[in-house]
Amino acid sequence: MTFLFATLFYISLGVLIVGVALKIRQYWKTPAPLKIPTMPAPTTQAGVVFRMAREVILFESLFRSTKWTWMFGWMFHFGLLLAFVRHLRYVMSPDFILWPLINNWLVQFAGQYASLMILFGLLGLLARRIFVDRVRYISAPSDYLMLILLLVITVSGIMMSFVTPIDIVSLKAFMMDLITLDSGHELPVSVPLVIHLGLVALLALIFPFSKLLHAPGLFFSPSRNQVDNPRERRHISDWAKKLES
Amino acid sequence: MKPITYTQIEGKSTGYWALLGVLGAMILAGFSASMYMEHHGHHVTGMTNQIVWGMPHIFAVYLIVAASGALNVASIASVFSKKAYKPLAPLSALLSLALLAGGLAVLVLDLGRPDRLIIAMTELNLKSIFAWNQLLYNGFFVIVGIYVWMMLEKKMNKYTRIAGTAAFIWRLILTTGTGSIFGFLVARQAYDAAILAPMFIIMSFSAGLAIYILVLMAAYKWTGRELGDSVLRRLKNLLSVFVSAVLYFVLAYHLTNLYAAEHHSVEAFILLGSNGGGQYSAVFWWLQILLGSVVPLAILFTSLSKQRLMIGIASALVIIGGLAQMYVIIIGGQAFPLEVFPGMEVISSGFMDGVPAAYSASFPEIVLGFGMGFGVALIMVVIGVTVLRFLPQSLADEVVDPHYVAESAEAAA
Amino acid sequence: MKTFLTHLLIAGLLLTGGAAIATDVADISLLKYPEPAGEKCVEPAEKMRREHMDLIQHQRDETMHNGVRGITAKHSLKGCIDCHVGYDDQDKAVSINAEGQFCQSCHNYAAVSIDCFSCHRTTPDGENPMRKSAMTNPHQ
């Protein structure tokens, strides 16, 4: 089991990194022939950064369109952030300089209870797909797959946190082995842990091929990352430049 | 009457960001104060083992009481179908949520173990009115939250009345619960009175409305929106009724106590300042009665209240009077020595039996209570009106007043 | 107990090596703590590692509400401390939540804060009944 999971982790991490890198390269190279920032748009670069930050942190445009989706979506994502920070304890050595930020009551507490936020958010998003007619109509199986995958990961995590505790010291030893390319520590096998880790690996594997790419993709959306200055500066994409000259 | 349009405020001006900055600084200061208290322990506050609830509780209880009162304006519209109040309702509900959040933030941060907030919610002793209050507070957030949703979303408008009625009933129970925190304390001479629950309800009416008037005036002045005299006239008349009602309850409470011999000494303590109650009788007569009730009534009942500034001043004085009343009830009630040995005089005691407990509020306590409490409440209102449509574009007389045409016709005639 | 300890010690050593690669700083105190006095824990190590908190909490309710304490309190925190506490060069008991001691080393490694010792004392109170019986080398 230990070997299996170690292998799985290296493979899925490799796929995740390479896959996302390739995707980002593709996004980078995709031309944006027209100036199409969503109005009202900022007229300076700093303004664009500020708007992008609001988009990333607060999901501003989603808030303006549908409040319910925003509420569940934001709860899910923010909870995920908190839970992620809590999980850093498994991959950080106690003598690492950032350790006090992780080994900290508030951070661990917030991360633990954020799981309930994630759960509630995901359930809300799932309910939206099932009960809102026009959303159900456009929902593909992969939309459900993502939600259910995340739900099972969340529930198995909640199980380990609140119901059937696992041997986290051994788990950390195993994780540290993976990071330091070491071996010798067994994975403390338990059903929820195997489900949790297995599905996380699966998620990493399909991430580069899924809708979850909206995470890096957001930064490349021309309607968000462009400055509203077509009159001050003429917008020509790279390929168009070549044609011009 | 024209149809009412609600819009967000723009939230781009320097003044807006300055306001957010000030409120943020208040919250930060309040949080730092609580960290300081947590780190050093509560002995750095004015609190002792006799005065166990100090300044933070005054602000917290006041804000919680005011929260349910702030909902009153919405209730008048939704439950009692007064058309003129309808445009005022969304802000009223938002303010009530915000004030409750502010009050609870203070209360939680003043706990000995705020890190055990989860325990407070998972371990409930249902015989405790405090535990019931927790359920009432959480329920209030849910019910008023739904009420706001019904008001703001057009297709849900038809349920506004039901949600509003539920919220109205809930807020009455909630304030009864808050008053009962003191009313159920049989041991203390100043409490142990059933009248405290209804008195807290009346106090909530005046506190909530006073804060509402100030927030409304500020919001409309700072955003340059029109606020007609008709709205303010109604609100200030209502305020004068509520302030009078509070005075009536205070009178009834003290008269009842004065009739019972066992309460004579506590009455002398609060009303006359005898046996070391000087600071409490001073706060009672000067701040609560004179400055916080008589002066505002004098303004509201006379032509002085034709000026907006005076209405604002009266509202501010009502708030000060309400805080003073909380001070007298909470601190004064604890300072009066417990009658552990009736008929006996305490000569000496290892723990200051028989003498009034000393209390002087410390700086961190006040910063926590005021900064955190009002900071959280007001910042929620400011952000709320920026992101959602709580405020009518205009509250000019011709928009709001159902009798506007008639009146102007009369005036013309 | 021995196997548990050996495992943990090996783990500690290996991790020390691992951490050295990861951060370039060798941490020799990692998961190293004084040898417990008794020979065997009240429960199998594997169970203790996962459920010690549940066991202690169950015992605490038994003790607080039902008055079950002393030798009948199998999972008492006091028992943990008596057995696992370390001693310094002056033969003085060291707080069990001090750096390098039993509770702290694991809890720090796993980033789990301990709330017990905001109220409970961290060393045996008076004479430690576990001390003489089994400790071979008091100077850890």
Added chain:
Amino acid sequence: MSENMTDQSRRSFIKKAATGSAIATIAPGVVLYNVAQASRDPGEAVTDKVRWGMLIDANKCADGCTDCVTACHEENGVHQLGRPATDAQWIRKVTLRDKQTGKEYGIPMLCQHCEHPPCVDVCPTGASFKRADGIVLVDKHICIGCRYCMMACPYKARSFIHEDVTDQRDHAPRGKGTVESCTFCVHKVDAGEGTTACVEACTHNALIFGDLNDPDSEVSRELNNYPSRQLRADLRLNQGVRYRNI
């Protein structure tokens, strides 16, 4: 093997301690009998067959003597920091004068271990609780430090721990931010000693501790034979602590 040894050493330790205290309390005479009556199997839960109580005789309580206070705070590790308004006090000495007759009394005040304790009723989390045998305690694991119990207690018996505490006794955990009060030396009671530190320390025999449900216990016989009173009897709390000669 080592488990056995441990148990034995612990057992003998406890036994020694118990015998020691029995000798110390042999003075009132009947206490030993009391111990036999009230003792239960150590692994057994407490029941309401027993109700622990105390009788305090104001006539015997000596003027200026605070031995009970010292002993209590010593026994339970309640260190004083010289700040009387915020220091914890599990027991205190109070001197009273009858307003009519001018007669003076000295009595120790402690948690009255009410049958209907207001502190238990008001506690939002149930941290304040009454054991089956009538001892009122604070479960500090779930105490959030709201101090409502202190508002509700008619006797000022409870203290909030304002500052960090170190060097607690292991039978009396105490920590900043929680509330505490006299425990009737519950650790001694559970060990079958049937007495408290304050009772042991009183050289004037002003305090008697025992089982109020046992008609033959000394405390019951004294209560039956001579009048006594409860403080604030009007509140109908049926305290476990009774006073005589005030």
